Amino acid sequence: MSTATDTSAPTPGDTAPDHGLREGAFGNATALACRECGHQVALGPYYACPECFGPLEVHYAFPAVTREEIAAGPRNIWRYKALLPVPDDIEQSPNTEPGFTRLLRADNLAAQLGLTRLWVKDDSTNPTNSFKDRVVACALSAAIELKAQVFACPSTGNLANAVAAAGARAGIKTVVFIPADLEKPKQVNSAVYTDRLVAVNGNYDDVNRLASEIAGEEEGWAFVNVNVRPFYAEGSKTLGYEIAEQLGWRLPDQVVIPVASGSQLTKVDKAFKELVQLGLVEDKPYKIFGAQATGCSPVSAAYKQGHDVVRPVKPDTIAKSLAIGNPADGPYVLDICRASGGAVEDVSDDEVREGILLLARTEGIFTETAGGTTTAVLKKLVETGQLDTSLETVIINTGMGLKTLDAISDRVGPAATIDPSYAAFTGSGVL
Amino acid sequence: MAVSVRIPTILRTYTAGESEVGADGTTLAEVLDDLERHHGGIRARVLDDEGGLRRFVNVYVGNDDVRFLDGLQTPTPDGTQISIIPAVAGG
Numbered sequence: 001m002s003t004a005t006d007t008s009a010p011t012p013g014d015t016a017p018d019h020g021l022r023e024g025a026f027g028n029a030t031a032l033a034c035r036e037c038g039h040q041v042a043l044g045p046y047y048a049c050p051e052c053f054g055p056l057e058v059h060y061a062f063p064a065v066t067r068e069e070i071a072a073g074p075r076n077i078w079r080y081k082a083l084l085p086v087p088d089d090i091e092q093s094p095n096t097e098p099g100f101t102r103l104l105r106a107d108n109l110a111a112q113l114g115l116t117r118l119w120v121k122d123d124s125t126n127p128t129n130s131f132k133d134r135v136v137a138c139a140l141s142a143a144i145e146l147k148a149q150v151f152a153c154p155s156t157g158n159l160a161n162a163v164a165a166a167g168a169r170a171g172i173k174t175v176v177f178i179p180a181d182l183e184k185p186k187q188v189n190s191a192v193y194t195d196r197l198v199a200v201n202g203n204y205d206d207v208n209r210l211a212s213e214i215a216g217e218e219e220g221w222a223f224v225n226v227n228v229r230p231f232y233a234e235g236s237k238t239l240g241y242e243i244a245e246q247l248g249w250r251l252p253d254q255v256v257i258p259v260a261s262g263s264q265l266t267k268v269d270k271a272f273k274e275l276v277q278l279g280l281v282e283d284k285p286y287k288i289f290g291a292q293a294t295g296c297s298p299v300s301a302a303y304k305q306g307h308d309v310v311r312p313v314k315p316d317t318i319a320k321s322l323a324i325g326n327p328a329d330g331p332y333v334l335d336i337c338r339a340s341g342g343a344v345e346d347v348s349d350d351e352v353r354e355g356i357l358l359l360a361r362t363e364g365i366f367t368e369t370a371g372g373t374t375t376a377v378l379k380k381l382v383e384t385g386q387l388d389t390s391l392e393t394v395i396i397n398t399g400m401g402l403k404t405l406d407a408i409s410d411r412v413g414p415a416a417t418i419d420p421s422y423a424a425f426t427g428s429g430v431l
Numbered sequence: 432m433a434v435s436v437r438i439p440t441i442l443r444t445y446t447a448g449e450s451e452v453g454a455d456g457t458t459l460a461e462v463l464d465d466l467e468r469h470h471g472g473i474r475a476r477v478l479d480d481e482g483g484l485r486r487f488v489n490v491y492v493g494n495d496d497v498r499f500l501d502g503l504q505t506p507t508p509d510g511t512q513i514s515i516i517p518a519v520a521g522g
Contacts (some may be wrong), residue, residue: 036487048517050441053487055478055519154521208521209491213514216440217450226520233522261522309486312498326496328519331486 015235022087025145028063029085032230034057035332043085045146045227055328056230058085065278067249070241075100077134077238083274084238085231086141093167095140096162098126098133099238103394108362109375113382117392119252121243122365128189129400130158130321130368131264135235136166136224142231143172143222146341148237150175150221154211156204156260156321158399163224164193169251170174175221177207183320185403203315204327225261236264240271244281244393251275253391256378258370258398259290259299259344260322262329268396269336289387290333290344291377293319293369297346299330304344308334318349318407319369321399343386347376351407355379356401374398392405434462434507437514445473454513459492460503462513477515487518 021043031040036054052104067084073079077099078091101123110118123131136159143151151167152175153159161174167174176190180199185244191197200207208226215226244251251272255266269288275281292300295317302310310330315323327333331372347355352369355376359365367375374395380388401408416428433455438446446452452470456462469476479485483503491514492495497505507513 046441048439048441048487048519051476053441053485053517053519057488160501188442204521205496206494209489209514209516212439212520213437214515215520223520224458229522312496314499324521326489326521328487328521350518 001244016399020147021145021246024087026085026142026231027087028060028082029058030061035251045142045148045222058230058234060085060313062274062278065280067245067280068364070245070280077235079138080238081108083241083278084138085234086138087145090141093141094171095137096133096166096169097173098137100242101125103232103243103286104363104365106363108317109359112358112362112373113379113389115382115389115393119232119243119247119392119394120359120363121239121366121394121396123239123396123398124365124367124371124400126156128161129403130162131236131239131396131398132158132162133166134238135159135232136162138235139222139224139228139232140166140170140172142228142397143224146228148220148222149173150218151224152176152211152214152221152382153224154178154204154207154226155190156320156323157182157190157403158220158321159225160190160197161193161403163192164197168193168246177211179204179320180314183406185405189403203325204320204323205312205315208324208326212365233263233267236267237271237274239264239396240268241275243268244272244275249281251281251284252394253285253388254287254289254342254393256289256291256374256381256387256393256395257291258374258396259323259327259330259333260311260324260370262299262333264396264398265290266329266336269340287342287388287391288336288340289342289381290337292344292346293317293352293373294346294348295319295323296323296325298325299327299333300344300346302330302344303337310334317352318404319352319373320404321368321370322373324429343381343384345380345384346379351376351380353411356408359397359409360401368399368401368404369396369407370399371397371401372407376402432507433466434511434513436462436466437512439515439517441517442473442476442515444475445470456507458503459490459497459505459507459513462507463503489516490514512521
């Protein structure tokens with residue numbers, strides 16, 4: 001794999017740099033195309049359009065795919081491999097086999113908020129307890145096919161966990177970069193898999209900048225969310241595929257999705273559109289809502305101000321996994337939420353904490369701050385009349401609460417501390 | 432040269448493969464003008480048709496994103512390190 005020496009990305013059909021690609025390395029993918037200007041480049045370690053710097057996205061020539069073929073696949077994201085930029089033999093290479101997480105009907109939370117029908121897509125049960133295992137699995141496949149020697153990422157925490165674990169399983173050297181003030185559990189959850197956890201003095205956007213510079217200089221590095229980002233991002237489509245399949249091959253009416261870079265939201269939308277295009281679900285309208293924490297809400301602010309451009313901010317929120325002040329896919333989140341009739345909303349850190357408790361105490365799901373944000377935004381969307389309570393709604397829980405214990409550790413604890421006697425218990429007032 | 436500019440991979444066709452080049456100018460706009468004089472075509476890749484920074488380009492003067500400073504009018508004192516970086520990374 002060559003990155004630093006490629007001075008421009010070749011167009012499809014040009015003589016591409018020799019990455020030693022085997023036939024079918026990227027499955028049914030045909031090219032990378034700029035989402036801004038449409039310029040196409042060959043499949044390879046490219047992420048920014050050489051014409052306008054716009055994001056490159058994977059294009060495909062999909063074969064006919066049936067529900068039965070998908071249902072006969074493994075109970076992980078590779079059941080959708082025909083729709084991902086991965087080879088047909090992807091199950092044969094060591095990976096964390098993420099996905100096909102549970103879709104829980106959330107009747108208690110629905111009743112509390114006055115919703116007719118609500119589901120929680122619970123991605124906290126992935127191998128490293130966040131949705132990041134999905135995208136990393138696709139990035140790992142690209143890294144292996146491109147013969148990368150180093151598997152790396154800048155991360156707000158969950159991604160670092162997923163990259164470090166997947167790299168260990170695949171036997172590839174991993175280097176993960178995080179902001180130095182990241183929650184301790186997320187640091188441990190990465191360092192346990194790799195000796196190369198690098199804490200950077202700065203916020204996520206500083207770490208991201210460093211990673212972009214390293215990716216431009218070092219040979220043979222696959223930064224999952226930098227130079228192989230087009231392949232990585234496609235992994236989030238599997239959230240959309242699974243939601244539709246688990247609903248009985250139909251699309252929900254409304255979806256609430258947390259927004260950090262905004263990539264996940266755009267890919268769930270892409271997944272729904274692909275399912276319609278392939279005839280796997282009936283075409284119907286759906287609304288997509290984005291959720292941010294007020295302390296890092298550049299997309300929500302742009303939405304509320306009616307802007308098409310997202311002005312970067314300096315993050316200041318407990319929702320560190322959403323703390324991306326300069327979100328790469330922010331403009332597309334605005335487009336999708338507006339076009340679908342949805343919205344982008346934000347909530348305070350206190351509301352995030354309340355959201356964590358609300359989901360835990362109504363549905364028995366312990367989410368991290370990102371899920372607290374999503375739950376709290378759901379509540380706010382209902383209270384402000386932005387979300388139609390009569391329609392079927394899905395919220396996405398992207399991560400596990402054990403990773404962000406600090407956020408609520410001073411809000412919950414023993415109801416009483418008593419002596420070991422029945423009298424002490426009955427007198428404690430717990431019941 | 433007054434300032435040093437780090438060039439991203441996809442713009443190195445304009446700098447003969449150089450990853451870092453020198454330039455003169457007391458503001459970012461003047462630096463970009465000087466870059467254009469020596470590496471014709473590069474400015475149009477960084478700026479849009481209205482002359483503003485393209486949506487998916489981040490430019491740093493020192494450690495700071497110029498969108499948090501004065502944009503193209505951000506001062507560039509002698510010795511400043513400027514970095515042009517694609518904005519579509521991360522997440």
